[in-house]
Amino acid sequence: xxxxxxxxxxxxxxxxxxxxxxxxxxxxxxxxxxxxxxxxxxxxxxxxxxxxxxxxxxxxxxxxxxxxxxxxxxxxxxxxxxxxxxxxxxxxxxxxxxxxxxxxxxxxxxxxxxxxxxxxxxxxxxxxxxxxxxxxxxxxxxxxxxxxxxxxxxxxxxxxxxxxxxxxxxxxxxxxxxxxxxxxxxxxxxxxxxxxxxxxxxxxxxxxxxxxxxxxxxxxx
Numbered sequence: 001x002x003x004x005x006x007x008x009x010x011x012x013x014x015x016x017x018x019x020x021x022x023x024x025x026x027x028x029x030x031x032x033x034x035x036x037x038x039x040x041x042x043x044x045x046x047x048x049x050x051x052x053x054x055x056x057x058x059x060x061x062x063x064x065x066x067x068x069x070x071x072x073x074x075x076x077x078x079x080x081x082x083x084x085x086x087x088x089x090x091x092x093x094x095x096x097x098x099x100x101x102x103x104x105x106x107x108x109x110x111x112x113x114x115x116x117x118x119x120x121x122x123x124x125x126x127x128x129x130x131x132x133x134x135x136x137x138x139x140x141x142x143x144x145x146x147x148x149x150x151x152x153x154x155x156x157x158x159x160x161x162x163x164x165x166x167x168x169x170x171x172x173x174x175x176x177x178x179x180x181x182x183x184x185x186x187x188x189x190x191x192x193x194x195x196x197x198x199x200x201x202x203x204x205x206x207x208x209x210x211x212x213x214x215x216x217x218x219x220x221x
Contacts, residue, residue: 002080008113009176011124012198018084028079032086035068066095073103088180108216110187113198124164131157
């Protein structure tokens with residue numbers, strides 16, 4: 001059972017690689033956004049807390065997020081976990097470390113998906129997807145064969161995320177560097193940090209992550 005954190009700025013490809021690990025290794029992806037949405041409609045005590053906070057328009061506290069993660073950890077004993085989008089701050093990293101210690105688990109690797117900001121802006125601002133089948137395209141590197149038509153399913157419902165523009169992306173990058181990038185030094189000091197090229201082709205990134213996981217597993221064994 002291997003537990004990892006995927007770390008990197010918005011658009012680095014964390015979600016894509018997490019999905020591959022779920023499919024290929026049977027790992028469990030813990031995305032805080034997904035967990036909050038599911039909790040809100042679950043009817044559990046924790047879910048009711050989440051709903052109350054979100055309905056007020058307030059930010060969900062770290063304590064609640066850690067509680068949700070603890071529920072997930074308790075409900076799964078056979079698979080490794082991928083922490084995607086958490087922790088985002090040093091305080092959250094401390095809280096996660098304490099939780100793993102309490103539950104007899106360990107963090108095996110923190111994988112930083114490093115990117116060049118300018119290349120990332122170019123990647124994200126040119127991105128669009130098919131609203132029907134989810135296929136991802138790019139204006140420069142992967143356009144549709146026929147303009148305005150999905151190559152896979154033939155749909156003309158091609159969409160761009162509202163926040164996939166340069167101004168919005170640069171704001172999200174600044175937020176990442178202010179709050180989340182200190183985690184790179186934090187996990188480096190703990191000896192848990194590994195770095196891969198987040199802008200390499202998807203297959204190359206996947207191979208690099210697989211190499212990190214094998215190294216972590218060998219070290220643990």
